[in-house]
Amino acid sequence: MTVVACRACRKPFAARVADINRGWGKFCSKSCKATEQESRTGQHRTHLQRRNAETSGEPEGFSTAQFFSNEADGENTGDVF
Numbered sequence: 001m002t003v004v005a006c007r008a009c010r011k012p013f014a015a016r017v018a019d020i021n022r023g024w025g026k027f028c029s030k031s032c033k034a035t036e037q038e039s040r041t042g043q044h045r046t047h048l049q050r051r052n053a054e055t056s057g058e059p060e061g062f063s064t065a066q067f068f069s070n071e072a073d074g075e076n077t078g079d080v081f
């Protein structure tokens with residue numbers, strides 16, 4: 001074991017030399033790894049933006065479907081009579 005400083009929070013923690021040699025042991029926890037990755041890539045922010053866009057699009061699609069079904073009913077009735 002050797003003490004290294006976490007790359008995200010700078011807190012010293014004990015990492016295994018074998019892990020450091022494998023390219024691991026840079027962060028004291030998984031959440032610190034995620035924090036550092038997020039600040040570098042912005043992956044999580046992009047994911048949230050995409051999810052918000054999908055949610056705001058849902059009610060619009062639903063009301064459009066209702067509009068079409070009402071219109072179809074009216075036209076069919078008119079054609080039959």
Ligand SMILES: [Zn+2]
Pocket residue numbers: 006007008009010011027028029032
């Ligand atoms: Zn940390």
